[in-house]
Amino acid sequence: MTATTLGAVLTEAEKTLTDAGAWLPREDAEQLAAHVMGCTVAQLPLDAVPGAEDLARLRDLVAQRADRVPVEYLTGRAVLGGVEIAVGPGVFVPRKHTEPLLAWGLDVLHGVSRPLAVDLCTGSAAIALAVAHARPDSTVHAIELDPVALSWARRNVARQAELGDTPVALHAGDVTDPAMFAELDGTVDLLLANPPFVVDGVVLPPEWQEHQPWSALFGGQDGLVVIRAVVAAAVRLLRRGGGVAIEHDDEQAEVIMSLLREQGAFTDISYGVDHWGTPRYTTARRK
Missing domain, CATH: 1.10.8 (Helicase, Ruva Protein; domain 3)
Structure with a gap:
């Protein structure tokens, strides 16, 4: 045989x-x-x-x-911005879709000495760690509410620090809290967020619907509950010229650009596409 x-x-x-x-x-x-x-x-x-x-x-x-268990749960790893991230049940899996958002953010920091960056809804801390890896001179704060996701983030932050990357300051907290990071008001160079943005009741493929945490996916009846809080935080936290990038569904770019315009605090409002050419994140600069 x-x-x-x-x-x-x-x-x-x-x-x-x-x-x-x-x-x-x-x-x-x-x-x-x-x-x-x-x-x-x-x-x-x-x-x-x-x-x-x-x-x-x-x-x-x-x-x-x-x-339909996510392949990353089975291997225990995902990669974003060249950084290997430990993932498993209870934490959102970083996706290739986020690479262009990360690239935009790093471009904002080009030429900025010792930048200050914030990652909201950090989950596994993938975005925060990718920024710290690319910019070892940076100070990066990351915040997460879910305790299980936060445990994965702590693990990843500790591992990258052991490997020699600049440590990320990880916080347990609620992005919708209007006092979040109040001590950083007006000083942040870059704010990045991959918040929950799926409209409540939408049925997702099993990889998300059955296996990944709903708190990282669903954003209220219009999908914008947390995104509105991210926009408000950007108004407050960013310094003049600072940049914000928010990941979202492919149909939400126009409404998020409108939310940013309504603040009267931003310029260069636009959206970017992912590796499939789909609108995936919206960006702006603080006036």
């Missing part, structure tokens, strides 16, 4: 995940295989025959992915 190669196993896994409705079946299968084999996707030995233990473990992970 011919032994099963890893390439054949991946083909089998790809079919399983395709049938289950996963939108990146081959990529997911390869990520899971690389996790099991302890290598990168590019290093996968497709002609090799996996050992029985590795094969059983990979097939178990594929079965869980077929149940």
Whole structure:
């Protein structure tokens, strides 16, 4: 009987995940295989025959992915801005969609010496840590309300500090509190936020609906409850010329630009697109 190669196993896994409705079946299968084999996707030995233990473990992970568990929960990691973030049940998974928002924010800080940045609704602390990694001269504050997400953020902040990055100042708190970070009023160079923005009652794909924390996803009857608080915080916290970027749904760009205009405090109000060309974040500068 011919032994099963890893390439054949991946083909089998790809079919399983395709049938289950996963939108990146081959990529997911390869990520899971690389996790099991302890290598990168590019290093996968497709002609090799996996050992029985590795094969059983990979097939178990594929079965869980077929149940639409996020692949990042299965590998325990996600990456944003070149920083590896530990993730698992109870914390929102950082997405590739956020990379352009991060890039915009880092561009705002270009030429600013010893910048002060704030990350609202930090979740795993991915955005805050990416800023601190890219700008070791920065001071970065991050805030999160959910205690489970906050425990993941603490873990990630501690790990990056051990690796030599500038430590992030992590806070437990509510972004909708009008006194949040009052001591920083008028001093912040950059405010970034990936807040909950999904309209209550919308049914999401299982990866979010069934597995990720609803508090990180749903933003009230119009999806804007937390976003309004972020806009108000930006008015108060940003220095003149400081920048704000808010991630949102692809249909919310116009309404968020309107919210920013209504404040009378911002200029250069615009939106940016993600890697799919979809409107994904709105930006502005403090007058």
